[in-house]
Amino acid sequence: MIAMEVKMARDKDPLTPREARNRTIMALSMVIGGFFAAALIAGSQWMGESNNAYWDSLGAFSGPLPPLLTVALAALWGIVLPIISLFWMRTIDEHERSAYRDGAEVAAFAYMMGAPIWWILWRGGLVAEPDGVFIFFTFNSIYLAVWLWRKYH
């Protein structure tokens, strides 16, 4: 049985079944992320321009959204995403889990250093008010960069 699987791995698909499942889940997550982003932009346009020209230029990260859409997106993020994450965590191997945790550790450290610095400088009137969405995306960018670096490098 395993000899046949090894032969298949050699001849056709270099991915192990575990890695194939991993990539399927990641692809599904990206589709959901794309849907989420598209819904944000469409909802923002439906409600008219937001009050933040900078974020508008990046694709409507602030401003009002239709209430029903916000409930649906919150449910998607709060219910569907954790379920997918649970399946993903059960699929990945220990190396990927280690890379994922390294990403979390570095991102958490960057957050603990960066957010208070921004906040205290804002209190001094030196920088703009801390932006939660910007901090969230920065945190996740660092998380993703370290995770992928540790996995593939």
Place this chain on the structure above:
Amino acid sequence: MSTSMKNRLKVLRAERDWSQADLALRLDVSRQAVNAIETGKHDPSLPLAFRISRLFAMPIEAIFNDSNGGQNGA
């Protein structure tokens, strides 16, 4: 301070004419995991070390050795 273990995984794999993907499939891990272990970037957990040991029918200490050269001070 983190220290990675040296191992003979690449040699043992080559002796059997297995690719990294072949070994990954037999160990039920990703190819990246095999590569990371071979290059010393990831130290396998004890359960995975035992799976490797059983796969090659060799004791763990014949595949992996730490920086102390096997001297544990006992």
